Amino acid sequence: MKYSIIIFLSALSLCSSQNPYPRDYFIYPIKDPIILSGTFAELRSNHFHAGIDIKTGGVEGLKVVSSADGYVSRIKISERGYGKALYITHPNGFTSVYAHLQKFCPEIENYVKKKQYQNQKFEIQLFPSVNLLKFKKGEIIGYSGNTGGSSGPHLHFEIRDKNEKPVNPMLFGIEAKDTSKPSIHGLFVYPIENNSNINGYTTRVQIDIKKNASGDYISELINAKGEIGFGIISNDQLDYASNKNGLTSIVTTYEGVEHLKINFDKFSFYESKHINRYIDYEYYRNNNNRIQKLYIEQNNPLSIFKFEKNKGLINIVKKKVSLFEIKISDFAGNTTNLKIPIKFTEFDVKNKNENRKNSKKIYYDQDTHLKAESVDIFIKKNSLYEDLYLNFKFENDILNLHNTFVPLKKPISLCFNLDGYDQTKLDKLFIGKILNNGTVVYCQTSLKKNKLFANTRDFGKFKIVIDKEKPKIEIKNLNKVNAVIDGRYLKFKIFDDKSGIKNYLGTINGKWILMEHDPKTNILMHDLKDGIASKQENNLKLLVTDKVGNISKFETIFYIK
Incomplete structure (x- = not known):
């Protein structure tokens, strides 16, 4: 009996270590079965996807429920x-997150709108007290x-842990149904050292x-020498969806090791931006497709790497x-294998001499000031x-x-000196x-x-631009x-062709009104049910300001039905 208890507890401990997350605590936040358009940790622009995207059939307004008991924090x-x-x-x-909502349930909606009017702004962040907005599992929240x-x-x-890690x-x-094996669409090999080469080439x-027939892959024979690394283009596809989704794990072995x-x-939001160190960024910018590099480069801080030997690199020296x-897996346990035979081969190759005219070596661990x-x-x-020979010129x-x-x-x-510019119009300039x-x-x-100052997250081309044009307003x-206003909402289209919209201010009969702006459509709306407009004559004023301070004003009299 004693040994049976020990075995049972050991098995329980093993299960717990394999998945420390409760599988019966949360329910689907929307009607199930769910179909996903995006999976967790998918490769996105400048970040890993922090949750799952649940399809809603191309429509808005589906009921969203609390995935478990809790309070709106x-x-x-x-x-x-x-x-x-x-x-x-x-x-x-844990904390569950529900994003891109059309609206909240009435209790939350009323609380939020009151705060928006108190603060006189649409964009707002609130942290309600623990006992203010409580919901049971399955209750509608939005x-x-x-x-x-x-x-x-x-x-x-999303589901985040106590440290806010998704x-x-x-x-x-x-979960969503997934009966298909993930696919590999491209295999790439990278020479790492100066004497490394692949099939006689010293570049990717x-x-x-x-x-x-089984859905696995084999590559052609690679002739190589020296230290090399691999990269793949791959994706998974779930049932009932055409979207190309991400993987759950990747494992590489060399000679069985x-x-x-x-x-x-799991990952942290802080590290998510370093996705550009994980992918082949140059290939992505040129081809709009992401190669996942299966080796760890210098200053790559990502925690997704759970084990590495020699940073994932191999050294081809034996004849x-x-x-x-390479073994890739999705969450459902579907796996795909790629076998890559490699033969040590000597090549008579010469490394290309890089043209470093107009370039300066920048050391990654030192402050640098350049002037053009x-x-x-x-x-x-x-x-x-990493260190970089940086090209720059002002022309x-x-x-x-x-x-x-x-x-x-x-x-x-970046800092642009404005000597030579019209000193009366400096406030209309931007980078x-x-x-x-x-x-x-x-x-x-x-x-x-x-002087004009700006920060940039990307290299590229920059110039000074003057914006003397006011934003456009159309009711x-x-x-x-x-x-008479047709419908429940006051609707405007606002846009600015140069610097872009910075802010807007609307009043009815001298009172501030809440307005919601959608930059995707340039539509600006006010809900007349907020009760600011009267049944009589209403005086509407709208001010729209762009990012260099140009202001447009719209004013009219209107009536509501």
């Missing part, structure tokens, strides 16, 4: 990002939407792979055929991932700062970044003592004949 409303988002803290220490940075109607759902909701039993090489293990169960293997005519560039230490009023293929670890600072298609986008700019639903 945080409410955040923003034009971008998560849009209208709720954070519910649960007795077990309705699905498309607010914030969402590109289509869906519910973004954890894969599937570990808690919030793509290797042909072939899929067999594990070399690297990557697990996407025999060896075998490197009227522009100063400040690079603080640890803004780069035809444009700062060409290296290229967009190299990721930055931290923002760097703009020139995109590949020629479009110029506003960089957050400040004016100090005849969308005012009957021009009788001045």
Whole structure:
């Protein structure tokens, strides 16, 4: 009996260590079975995806329920990002997050609107007290939407631990059906040292792979020498959806010995931005596709690496055929294997001499100040991932700062001297970044003592732009004949072609009104049910300001039905 108890407790301990997360605590936040458009830790632009995206059939307004008992600990409303988002803290220490909501349930909606009117602003962040907004598991807390940075109607759902680290909701039993093996679409090999080469090349090489009947892959024979690393383009696809989703784990072995293990169960928001060190950033900028590098480069702080031998790299020195293997898995346990035969081969190759004209070596662990005519560039230490020969020049009023293929670890600072500019119009100038298609986008700019300052998270091309144009305002639903507003909402379209919209201020009969702005559509709305407008004549005033201070004013008389 004694030994039976010991065995039982040992088994219980083993199960607990395999998955420390309760699988029967949380329920689906929306009607199930769920279909996902996005999975946890998917590779996104400048970040890993922190939750799961649940499809809502292309519509808004589906009921969203509390996934477990808890209280609303945080409410955040923003034009971008998560849009209208709720954070519910649960007795077990975890917090569930519901983002891109169309609206909240009446109890929360009334609380939020009261605070918005008190603070006279739409974008707001609130931290209600523990006993103010409590909800039981399954109670309606809001309705699905498309607010914030969402590109289509869906519910973004997260579960975070007590340290605010997002954890894969599937570990808690919030799963979607997945019966397919993940796919590998590309294999790449990287020479690491000066004497390394692959098939006679000293740069990244793509290797042909072939899929067999079982869904696994084998590559062509690689002839290589020296230290090399691998990268793959891969994805998973869940049932009932056409979206290409992320993986749960990647394991590599060389000659049967594990070399690297990557697990996407959990990460911190702080490290998420370092995704650009994990992927082949140059390839991504050129091809809009992400290679996951299966080795750890210098100054890569990601915690997704659970095991590494020699940073995941292998050294080809023996004159025999060896075998490197890659195993990728999705959450449902579907796995795909790729076998890569490698033969040591000597090649007579010469490394290319890099053209370093107009370049300066920057050390990643040192502060650097560069000057290009009227522009100063400040690079603080640890803004780069590694030492870099940086190209820069100022020509035809444009700062060409290296290229967009190299990721930055931290923002760097630019300073443009304004000597020679019309001193009466300095406040209408800003620093703009020139995109590949020629479009110029506003960089957050400040004016100090005849100089413009801005920080940038990317290398690229920059110039000074003058914006003397006022924002545009169009009212969308005012009957021009009788001045009656058509419908429940006052609707405007506001836009600015250069620096962009900074803020807006609306009043009815001299009273501040709450207005909701959607940057995706440029629509600005006020809900007439807020009760500010009267049944009689109403005087509406709207001021819209762009990011350099140009102001447009709209004023009219209107009536409501």
